[in-house]
Amino acid sequence: MNKLLQKLTDTLFLLIVAALPHHLLSRIVHAITRSENRLLSQTLIRLACNLYKIDLSIAANPEIKSYRSFNSFFTRELNPTSRPFSGDATTLISPVDGTVSQQGEICQQAIFQAKGHSFNLTTLLGGISERATPFMDGKFSTIYLSPRNYHRIHMPTDGTLREMIYIPGRLYPVNNPSTRTVPGLFARNERVATLFDTAAGPMAMVLVGALFVGSIETVWAGEITPPGTKFVHTWKYDGDGAESITLKKGEEMGRFNMGSTVILLFGKEAINFADEFQSGLPLKMGESIGGFDQTD
Structure with a gap:
């Protein structure tokens, strides 16, 4: 009943x-x-x-x-001493204060949303299959920021920006009733996907908008939304030219107005999440969420 x-x-x-x-x-x-x-x-x-x-x-x-x-x-700034970073260069840290909604394996193109629902990797990243290929059968985490949380977003590890994609969509709430009832929620809402090269391989950070959260910013481009458009828009960043943007672990990379969701994507066998990094876990920015093996 x-x-x-x-x-x-x-x-x-x-x-x-x-x-x-x-x-x-x-x-x-x-x-x-x-x-x-x-x-x-x-x-x-x-x-x-x-x-x-x-x-x-x-x-x-x-x-x-x-x-x-x-x-x-x-969007207030944190006192720097309130969020010390965990671990060494191979440690991944939480990019935000929030709660783990889901985490796990990407099953080819399917990313788990909630019981009975998943969303599509290629759709999430703007509809280009080549953009999604590095993350197929990789790992993901979905982290929810409530209105009480700190709302700036930081780098989980050092990364060089390669591409940013604005993807138009609806602005459904991203709370539990929505994840249980809206099919493909995170690939339907308006979002900004950022793609980085890291020591763990390709990494995507997808900043998902929500109802009353029609404002997403990055530190290098300012406010991306609003105003939104009806079309996907892409920005490329050269690895060796003047537009190259590299951010260190813990550096701010963006922010939300009000609460919303960050989705992290990594390649196959690229990283391991910590054993305690499970659905429902409250997070503080800077805490260890996993790690990777250092490669030459």
Whole structure:
């Protein structure tokens, strides 16, 4: 009976959410959260702190009154001493504060989403099979950032950027009811995929948008969305030219407005996740999540 009730509840949730004007709502939130109206911004900040029990002791600036907008508060910088990095050069660290939604093997093109649902690797990366080939039969992890989490995204290991892809889509929520009910959720939502060369081989970091999270930024390109478009857009970065971008482990690579999801992809037998790195595990940026063998 409980399973039937949950299924009915999830189905009703999906029908309501699917009917919403996702991008319009997200753009309204985008404007509100960037307003520097003192009364509005301070009210929203204090409301979020009370509602989500946000820990400001780890922030570089813990003084609520100093933030000019809700977004500047929500994308606040960490105190560098609050997140020491684990391990050595072959250790992978968590790129975010969040919770492990799923992790495991990529079964050729299929990436597990939730019971009864998976999503397609090539679709996730923008529809080009050659882009997905290095990750077939590799490993993935899906990490969810709630509204209470720190919202900057960092490098799990040293990497040289090769390509960035903006992929248009819907903005479904990425919470548990959505993962249980929306087929191919993460390959349907608007997202920015970034591809890096690392000492562990190719690595992809996919920044997935969600309802009220229509703003994704990278440190090298600024705000990618909004405004979104109806077309896939690709940026190439030369490995040896002036556009070459290399980021060290732990360096910031991007950020979300509000909460959303980061998907990590690695090649076949390239890395091993730590034994404790399982679904439901809370993470702090900088903690070890696994490692790889150093190659020449």
